[in-house]
Amino acid sequence: MSWTTLDQMDLKGKRVLTRVDINVPMENGVVTDATRIERIVPTVKDILAAGGMPILLAHFGRPKGERVPEMSLQPLVPALEAAFECDVMFAADCIGVGAAAAAGALQAGQVLLLENTRYHAAEPANDPDFAAEMAKLGDIYCNDAFSAAHRAHASTEGLAHLLPACAGRLMQAELSALEGALSSPERPVVAVVGGAKVSSKLELLSNLIEKVDYLVIGGGMANTFLAAQGIDVGKSLAEHDMTDTAREIMAKASAGACEIILPSDIVVAREFKAGAANETLPADACPSDAMILDAGPATVSRVSSVLDSAKTLIWNGPLGAFEIEPFDMATNAAAAYAADLSAKGALISVAGGGDTVAALNEAGAAEKFTYISTAGGAFLEWMEGKVLPGVAALNS
Known part of the structure; x- marks a missing residue:
């Protein structure tokens, strides 16, 4: 420090x-x-x-x-x-x-x-x-x-x-939590990154694959990575123009020491609304007229098993369309599991970002996380490895 x-x-x-x-x-x-x-x-x-x-x-x-x-x-x-x-x-x-x-x-x-x-x-x-x-x-x-x-x-x-x-005190707590999670963490380190677009979190993903042991990708971003593997994602939210970039990120992770975890099963629906008729399918079986709105229970089990072996967790973004039921299942289940591990002292968990805080509060998991950052943009830029002027000035 x-x-x-x-x-x-x-x-x-x-x-x-x-x-x-x-x-x-x-x-x-x-x-x-x-x-x-x-x-x-x-x-x-x-x-x-x-x-x-x-x-x-x-x-x-x-x-x-x-x-x-x-x-x-x-x-x-x-x-x-x-x-x-x-x-x-x-x-x-x-x-x-x-x-x-x-x-x-x-x-x-x-x-x-x-x-x-x-x-x-x-x-x-x-x-x-x-x-x-x-x-x-x-x-x-x-x-x-x-x-x-x-x-x-x-x-x-x-x-x-x-x-x-x-x-x-708040600045001190933020810096201590973030340095502990990314600069000098207890390993293994898991990062959960969700959200709609790869393009908005490209720098974050590029930085994390060099610093974490496992990178769990969820939300609409995961659809882009699935599409990059040649999987039909139907009418799902996905950036098909970013598939080359997704493949590059996967290749860099594979060449390093980071394992990327994508959904192995998916929850699909034909409508984006609460209570929409849905089904759980293997990740490569999305119907052409459906959209992926959440990860399935097998994916949650895989994430949970990774968390069991982890010492540090960094969380930014939901795993699915957490705003509407029942597509909040994966986010809620994984967050609750991480929260319980944190409460037992088995996991140091740090989370931040607007959607993240909302999702963890919705899941009832926020109070058990080691640290929740309310910083939004500053939290993301730190995770991206950028120098924050306000912090650098204190160091000088």
């Missing part, structure tokens, strides 16, 4: 510019899902406990450099006060005289929330002058927004070069 943490910083009496992700869903001015707020509570409370004064920097939506009233952070103040159990002040800008006055008036035991950083076009441009204006407001910079770490913005990357910088 090469980044500095809160434990290594002297926070007493210091104003701590803390980049957070509180881009939460709202309805009629009320937060409808406070998950992202709950995840930054440990960082804020630890700064307060150490005598520091947190000044929160965050974005909300995509105002594109304009003051969009619907994208103000001010309505989040009540939810933040409830979560932090303390007073949360608000400043109507993240730079300037008003922000400086609010930062100067901040007292011990209080938190200050600055207005949406993306009200300024200089934020996504990572403008050094804009970053310098924000830096005047604090003594220390703490990045607790791993979900925005793949963006080289002024508040996620620029500030880290201007103030003593450290990772917040």
Whole structure:
């Protein structure tokens, strides 16, 4: 671990510019899902406990450099006060005289929330002058927004070069979990990758086949790999123009030490709707007028047996059309099996990505996984082996 943490910083009496992700869903001015707020509570409370004064920097939506009233952070103040159990002040800008006055008036035991950083076009441009204006407001910079770490913005990357910088508790947990899963994992390592398109996860697959022992491919992506083997996938979602690429990935995996696991049996239907009439068939027996909507029980058994021998699991994406019953069977069954192994301490399981979190929650498996990342794009880019600017800046 090469980044500095809160434990290594002297926070007493210091104003701590803390980049957070509180881009939460709202309805009629009320937060409808406070998950992202709950995840930054440990960082804020630890700064307060150490005598520091947190000044929160965050974005909300995509105002594109304009003051969009619907994208103000001010309505989040009540939810933040409830979560932090303390007073949360608000400043109507993240730079300037008003922000400086609010930062100067901040007292011990209080938190200050600055207005949406993306009200300024200089934020996504990572403008050094804009970053310098924000830096005047604090003594220390703490990045607790791993979900925005793949963006080289002024508040996620620029500030880290201007103030003593450290990772917040959520950032620390994300980095520890991901490094443990991919950089220095306990082996064997299994990756489950699902989703609609090979093209959207090409870099991910290419990186994983060099780092994992087993790669389970599900969802529409699996159909493309089956088609690449000359199997008729009927009317299934598949990228037939990507079959050459799929064959290249399989060849590289075969030449290395990675075994790719594709569905050996499939659940097919003629309609894409909940409760549609369906049948389970061998993977090479899809009728020409049907579509593959899930993996079958034999595939789940194979995945389960691989998980039995594994020490580390990385999960991104569902194995089938998990949004509609009964085509959520493979995802739910495999996720539940992985969750039980994790709960017993036999498996370190790390999962991330929007559909992934939704699928694991639907399966009732999320709580038993070792770590669930809410980062989305940043999680994927890390898995692809890319350098995340927000993380690299902390290392420097």
